[in-house]
Amino acid sequence: VAEIPAPAPDAKTATSVKISNRDRVIFPESNVTKVQLADYYAAIAPIMLPWAGKRPVSLVRCPQGRARACFFQKHDAGSFGDTVHQVPIREKDGSTENYLYVDTADGLVACVQMGAIEFHGWGSSVASVEQPDRMVFDLDPDEGLDFADTKKAAEHLKEQLAELGLVSFPLLSGGKGVHVVVPLTPKAEWPAVKDFASRFAQALAQAEPDRFVATMAKAKRKGRIFIDWLRNQRGATAIMPYSARAREGAPVAVPVSWTELRDIDTAARWSVTDLDALAKRAGGRGLEGWGVADQVLPDF
Numbered sequence: 001v002a003e004i005p006a007p008a009p010d011a012k013t014a015t016s017v018k019i020s021n022r023d024r025v026i027f028p029e030s031n032v033t034k035v036q037l038a039d040y041y042a043a044i045a046p047i048m049l050p051w052a053g054k055r056p057v058s059l060v061r062c063p064q065g066r067a068r069a070c071f072f073q074k075h076d077a078g079s080f081g082d083t084v085h086q087v088p089i090r091e092k093d094g095s096t097e098n099y100l101y102v103d104t105a106d107g108l109v110a111c112v113q114m115g116a117i118e119f120h121g122w123g124s125s126v127a128s129v130e131q132p133d134r135m136v137f138d139l140d141p142d143e144g145l146d147f148a149d150t151k152k153a154a155e156h157l158k159e160q161l162a163e164l165g166l167v168s169f170p171l172l173s174g175g176k177g178v179h180v181v182v183p184l185t186p187k188a189e190w191p192a193v194k195d196f197a198s199r200f201a202q203a204l205a206q207a208e209p210d211r212f213v214a215t216m217a218k219a220k221r222k223g224r225i226f227i228d229w230l231r232n233q234r235g236a237t238a239i240m241p242y243s244a245r246a247r248e249g250a251p252v253a254v255p256v257s258w259t260e261l262r263d264i265d266t267a268a269r270w271s272v273t274d275l276d277a278l279a280k281r282a283g284g285r286g287l288e289g290w291g292v293a294d295q296v297l298p299d300f
C-alpha cells in the first residue's frame with residue numbers, strides 16, 4: 001500500500017471562505033495583497049489557534065489597506081458569516097454585547113475578508129470569561145531607547161516573576177516592544193489579576209524609577225519603559241501570537257524563547273512573508289511548552 005505523504009508543515013489549510021478584491025494591496029511598502037494575508041492566516045491557523053482561538057477578540061480592520069483608515073472593532077456587526085462566532089458578554093453598564101471569537105482557519109480568513117489585519121485577544125477564554133488564563137505585561141519603551149533596553153527589561157520581569165514562583169514567556173509584539181506573558185490556571189477573577197499586575201508593575205517602577213514607569217501619563221515616560229499592566233483588566237486586549245500587525249513591512253507578533261530573545265534585535269523580526277520560517281520554528285524545540293504552565297497567582 002502506497003504511503004500517503006504527510007502534508008508539509010507549511011501546507012495551506014483549505015479554506016472555503018471566498019476572498020473579494022484578492023489583489024488589493026494591504027501593505028503598500030511590501031506589496032502584500034489581501035489574498036496573501038488570507039493565505040498567511042489559513043496556513044498559520046493550526047499554530048495560532050491554540051493561543052487566539054476560543055477567546056473574545058477585537059479586530060483592527062483596514063478595509064482599504066494599512067495605509068488608509070483603520071478601526072478597532074470589539075463587537076459583532078453581524079456581517080462576518082457563520083465561521084465567526086459570538087459570545088455574549090456583560091458590559092460595565094449592565095447591558096450585554098456580543099463579542100467575536102473564532103476557532104478555525106475559516107474564521108480567521110473570514111475576518112481577513114472583512115478587512116481585518118490584527119487580532120487582539122482577551123486574557124480569558126470564552127469558556128471562562130471571568131477567570132483570566134494569562135497575564136500580560138506589555139513593555140512600551142519610550143522613543144530613543146533601543147531594543148536591547150527592552151530585552152533587558154523583559155529579562156528583569158522574568159526574574160522578578162520567577163522569584164514569585166511564576167513562569168513567563170516573551171512575545172515579540174511585531175511593533176516596538178516585548179510582551180511578557182504569564183500563563184494562569186483560570187481560577188482568580190479579573191479584579192484579583194488586575195490588582196496583582198498593578199502592584200507588581202508599581203513595585204518595579206518604585207525600585208527603579210529611572211528605568212520604569214507604571215503609570216499611563218506620557219510625560220513620565222521620558223527615557224523609560226512603561227510597564228503597561230492595563231492589558232490585565234476585564235475587557236482589555238493584547239495582540240495575539242502570530243497576528244499580523246497593520247504596520248510597515250507586514251510584521252507579525254511572534255512567541256520566542258528567552259534564549260532566542262537574546263539574539264533578536266527587533267520586535268518586528270518576522271513578517272507574514274516568513275510563513276515557512278515561522279511554521280518550521282514553531283515545531284522546533286526552542287518553543288516547546290511556550291505559554292504553558294499550570295500556576296496561580298501567589299500572595300504578593
Ligand code: ATP
Pocket residue numbers: 072120121138139140173174175176177178228236237238239267
Ligand atoms: P508595541 O510593541 O508597538 O507597543 P503593542 O501591540 O503592544 O505594540 P500598544 O500600543 O502598546 O501596542 O498596545 C495597545 C493595546 O491596546 C493593544 O494591545 C490593543 O489590544 C489595545 N488597543 C489598541 N487599539 C485600541 C482601541 N482603539 N481601543 C481599545 N483598545 C485598543
Ligand code: MN
Pocket residue numbers: 138139140173177228
Ligand atoms: Mn506595547
Ligand code: MN
Pocket residue numbers: 138140228
Ligand atoms: Mn501598551
